[in-house]
Amino acid sequence: MQTSFKRVIAGSVGLAALAIAGTSFAQTATPAASKAAEDRAVATVKQMTPAEKTILTHGVMPLPIGPNPPKFPDDAVPGAGYVAGIPRLGVPALTETDASLGVSYVFGIRKDGATALPSGLAMASTWNPDILRRGGAMIGSETRAKGFNVLLAGGANLMRDPRNGRTFEYLSEDPLLTGVLVGNALQGIQSNHVISTIKHFALNGQETGRKFADVQISDAHARESDLLAFKIGIEIGNPGSVMCAYNRIHGEQACASDYLLNTVLKKDWGYKGFVMSDWGAVPGLDAALKGLDQQSGEQLDPGVFFGDKLAAAASSNPAYAARLDDMNKRILWAIYDNGLDTHPVSKGGKIDFAADGAVALETAKQGIVLLRNERAALPLAKTAKTIALIGGYADSGVLSGGGSSQVQGEGGPAVNVPLSGGGEWSPFLAQAYHRSSPLAAIKALAPKAQVFYRDGRYIADAVAQAKRAEVVVIFATKWASEGFDQADLSLPEGQDAMIAAVAAVNPNTIVVLETGNPVAMPWLDKVAAVVQAWYPGARGGEAIASVLFGDTNPSGHLPITFPASLSQLPRPALDGYDQLEPNFMGGPPTPDAKLTVNYDIEGSDVGYRWNARKGQKALFPFGYGLSYTSFDATGLQTDGATARLTVKNTGKRAGATVAQVYLVSRSGAQLQRLVGFQRVDLAPGASRKVTLTIDPRLLADWKDGGWTMPEGEYAFAIGKDAQTLGTPVTARLRARHWEE
Numbered sequence: 001m002q003t004s005f006k007r008v009i010a011g012s013v014g015l016a017a018l019a020i021a022g023t024s025f026a027q028t029a030t031p032a033a034s035k036a037a038e039d040r041a042v043a044t045v046k047q048m049t050p051a052e053k054t055i056l057t058h059g060v061m062p063l064p065i066g067p068n069p070p071k072f073p074d075d076a077v078p079g080a081g082y083v084a085g086i087p088r089l090g091v092p093a094l095t096e097t098d099a100s101l102g103v104s105y106v107f108g109i110r111k112d113g114a115t116a117l118p119s120g121l122a123m124a125s126t127w128n129p130d131i132l133r134r135g136g137a138m139i140g141s142e143t144r145a146k147g148f149n150v151l152l153a154g155g156a157n158l159m160r161d162p163r164n165g166r167t168f169e170y171l172s173e174d175p176l177l178t179g180v181l182v183g184n185a186l187q188g189i190q191s192n193h194v195i196s197t198i199k200h201f202a203l204n205g206q207e208t209g210r211k212f213a214d215v216q217i218s219d220a221h222a223r224e225s226d227l228l229a230f231k232i233g234i235e236i237g238n239p240g241s242v243m244c245a246y247n248r249i250h251g252e253q254a255c256a257s258d259y260l261l262n263t264v265l266k267k268d269w270g271y272k273g274f275v276m277s278d279w280g281a282v283p284g285l286d287a288a289l290k291g292l293d294q295q296s297g298e299q300l301d302p303g304v305f306f307g308d309k310l311a312a313a314a315s316s317n318p319a320y321a322a323r324l325d326d327m328n329k330r331i332l333w334a335i336y337d338n339g340l341d342t343h344p345v346s347k348g349g350k351i352d353f354a355a356d357g358a359v360a361l362e363t364a365k366q367g368i369v370l371l372r373n374e375r376a377a378l379p380l381a382k383t384a385k386t387i388a389l390i391g392g393y394a395d396s397g398v399l400s401g402g403g404s405s406q407v408q409g410e411g412g413p414a415v416n417v418p419l420s421g422g423g424e425w426s427p428f429l430a431q432a433y434h435r436s437s438p439l440a441a442i443k444a445l446a447p448k449a450q451v452f453y454r455d456g457r458y459i460a461d462a463v464a465q466a467k468r469a470e471v472v473v474i475f476a477t478k479w480a481s482e483g484f485d486q487a488d489l490s491l492p493e494g495q496d497a498m499i500a501a502v503a504a505v506n507p508n509t510i511v512v513l514e515t516g517n518p519v520a521m522p523w524l525d526k527v528a529a530v531v532q533a534w535y536p537g538a539r540g541g542e543a544i545a546s547v548l549f550g551d552t553n554p555s556g557h558l559p560i561t562f563p564a565s566l567s568q569l570p571r572p573a574l575d576g577y578d579q580l581e582p583n584f585m586g587g588p589p590t591p592d593a594k595l596t597v598n599y600d601i602e603g604s605d606v607g608y609r610w611n612a613r614k615g616q617k618a619l620f621p622f623g624y625g626l627s628y629t630s631f632d633a634t635g636l637q638t639d640g641a642t643a644r645l646t647v648k649n650t651g652k653r654a655g656a657t658v659a660q661v662y663l664v665s666r667s668g669a670q671l672q673r674l675v676g677f678q679r680v681d682l683a684p685g686a687s688r689k690v691t692l693t694i695d696p697r698l699l700a701d702w703k704d705g706g707w708t709m710p711e712g713e714y715a716f717a718i719g720k721d722a723q724t725l726g727t728p729v730t731a732r733l734r735a736r737h738w739e740e
C-alpha cells in the first residue's frame with residue numbers, strides 16, 4: 001500500500017526518520033485531506049456526462065510543433081502542455097510547463113525570463129534536502145506567476161551511463177540520494193498549489209534510441225534501484241502525477257507497460273495520482289488499459305487515442321468504461337489534493353528575481369565540488385596581481401543544458417551557439433549561457449588584480465597569456481542535451497589539449513568544469529586545482545568566484561561516479577550509439593528496428609556499487625568532495641536501524657561536510673549501499689553527533705514478491721566517499737520479509 005505522506009526534517013534521511021514530525025509543509029496533503037480529495041473526485045466523476053469524461057484525458061502541446069499544429073484555446077499559455085478544463089464542474093484547465101530546473105523558455109516563444117536553478121547534478125551535490133525544497137518552492141512560485149499549474153519537474157532517473165545526455169537534469173546514481181532529494185523538490189514545488197510530475201517512469205537511462213530502446217532488467221533489480229528512487233520520491237513528495245518514459249521495457253513502451261504502471265505503481269505502491277505520457281510516447285488506445293491516464297502533447301503521437309477513440313471504446317467495453325472513470329478520478333484527485341481549483345493561477349504574476357536568484361546562488365555555492373587542490377592553490381588570494389581567465393565564454397556567462405528543460409533568464413541567454421542543422425526542434429538545441437559572468441564576478445572580488453580573458457580557441461594564445469599571469473583559471477565546458485548522448489568522456493573542441501599546454505607553462509592552473517556529465521581528465525596531475533561547477537544556473541558566475549576566493553568554502557560531494565575510463569562501465573560501448581543517426585524526437589528508424597539495453601549486467605549495482613563489485617577505482621568516487629577545512633567522522637555505532645557517528649571540523653575554517661554511512665557486507669559477502677547521509681555545517685573545532693535512520697529496504701533484496709533480509713551479520717562503515725571507508729562495525733540482524 002502507498003505509504004501516506006510523510007513529513008521531512010531537513011538533512012535527515014532514511015524513511016523512518018522522515019516520519020518524525022519536523023519542518024511541516026503547509027500545502028502538502030495529510031492522509032485526511034488526501035481522502036477528502038479522493039471523495040470529491042469520485043463525486044465529480046459521477047456528475048460527468050460521457051462527453052465530459054474524455055476532456056481531462058488528453059491534451060495538446062500549445063506550440064507550433066508537429067505535422068498539424070492545433071489551434072490553441074485562449075487560456076492556453078505557450079508551454080509544454082494544455083489540457084482543457086470543465087468549467088461546468090469547476091475543474092480548471094491544466095497548463096503545463098517544463099521542468100526540473102525552472103520554468104522553461106520553449107524556444108524563446110514566450111519572451112519572459114525565469115530563474116534557472118543549477119543543474120540536477122549541482123543540486124544533488126549539495127546532499128541537502130532542504131535546499132532542494134527551497135529550490136522547488138522557488139521554481140513552483142515562478143510556475144504559478146506565469147500562469148501554469150503543472151510543472152513537469154521531478155527528474156529522478158538514475159545515472160546508469162555517464163554519457164547519458166540528460167544526466168544533468170537528473171540527480172544521482174543512488175536510489176536513496178535521488179529519492180530523498182527529488183521528494184523534497186516535489187514538496188517545495190507543490191507547496192505553491194501546482195501539481196508536479198516525477199519523471200521519467202522508468203529506466204530511461206540513455207537518449208540514444210530513446211523512444212524505442214528496450215530495457216531488459218529483472219523485477220528484483222529494478223525494484224532495488226531505479227524504482228526504489230521513484231518510490232522514495234513519491235513517499236516524500238506526494239506528486240500529483242507520474243510521467244511515464246519514452247523507452248520500452250521488456251518489449252512494451254513504458255507508457256503502455258502493464259508491469260510498470262498497473263502492477264508496480266498503482267497496485268503495489270497504491271499510487272493515487274495520474275500517469276501522464278511523455279510527449280510522443282503513446283503507442284495506442286490500449287495504453288489506457290495498461291495504466292496510462294492522460295495523453296500529453298497528442299499532436300506528437302501517431303493519433304489522438306484518449307479523445308473520441310477512448311469515448312467510443314468506453315461506450316461499448318466495460319473495461320474501458322471502468323478505466324475512464326478511474327482516469328478521471330486520478331486526475332481530479334491530483335487537482336483537488338493540490339488545490340488547483342481553489343487557488344486558480346493567472347498570467348502576469350510578480351516574480352521577485354532578486355530573491356529567486358538568491359536561491360539559485362545558494363544552491364550553486366553548496367553544489368560546487370572541489371575535486372583537486374594541490375599545495376592549497378585555492379582559495380585564491382584577493383591580492384593576486386594577474387589572473388588569466390581562459391575559455392568557456394567566461395567573460396559573458398555560464399553554460400546550461402539543452403532540450404525541454406532549458407531555462408533562460410530575463411533578456412535571454414548571454415551567448416547562444418546554435419548546434420543543430422535546422423528542423424523544428426533546432427531551437428531546443430543551442431548551447432546557451434546564462435547572464436552571470438565569471439569575469440565580472442572575479443573582478444568584483446579582486447578589484448586590484450589585473451584580470452584578463454581569452455577565448456581559448458588557440459592553444460598558442462592561451463599559452464602566451466598563461467605565461468604572463470600569476471594564476472590561470474580555465475573554464476572548460478561540455479554541453480549536453482536531451483535527445484543525444486555524449487560520444488565519450490572527453491572535453492570537446494580541443495580543450496583537453498589546451499589545458500595540458502597551459503598547465504605545462506603555469507603551475508598555478510585552476511580548471512573550472514562546467515559539464516553535465518562526468519569527464520575524463522588526462523591532464524589532472526598537471527593542474528593545481530579542479531573545481532566541478534556543473535551547469536551552475538542563473539547566478540553561477542558569482543558562485544564560482546565565491547568558491548575560488550574562499551568566500552564560500554566548497555562543500556559539494558559527487559552524487560555520481562567519475563569513471564577512470566569507459567572500460568570500467570557495465571556497457572563500455574553505448575548501445576545503439578554507432579548505429580543510429582541522432583534524432584531528437586525520433587522513433588525507430590524502421591518500424592521493426594530493435595535496440596536492446598541490458599541493465600541486468602549491473603542490475604541494482606549502479607555506479608559506485610558496480611565499482612565495488614568489480615574492485616575498480618574511479619577517477620573520482622561517488623560521495624567525494626574536498627573543502628578548505630578538514631573533517632573527521634568517527635565513532636560509528638549501529639544496531640542496523642539507526643547509525644550514530646560524530647563529525648568534527650578539524651581545520652581552521654567554518655565549513656560543511658556530508659556524513660555518509662554505507663552497508664559494506666552481509667554475512668561476509670561484500671556489497672556496497674549508501675544507507676544514510678546528512679550534510680553537517682560546523683564551525684572550526686566544533687563537532688556534532690549525527691543520528692541516521694536506516695531504511696530497511698536498503699539492507700534487503702527484492703525476493704518472492706517483497707523485501708527480504710537474510711539473517712546475519714551486517715557490516716557498516718563511515719565513508720569519506722564510496723571508496724574511502726572506515727573500519728566496519730557490525731550488527732546481527734534477524735531475517736525479515738515484508739511487502740511493499
Ligand code: BGC
Binds near residue numbers: 098
Ligand atoms: C521530455 C519531457 C518533457 C516533455 C515536454 C519530452 O521531450 O522527455 O521531459 O517534459 O518533452 O516538453
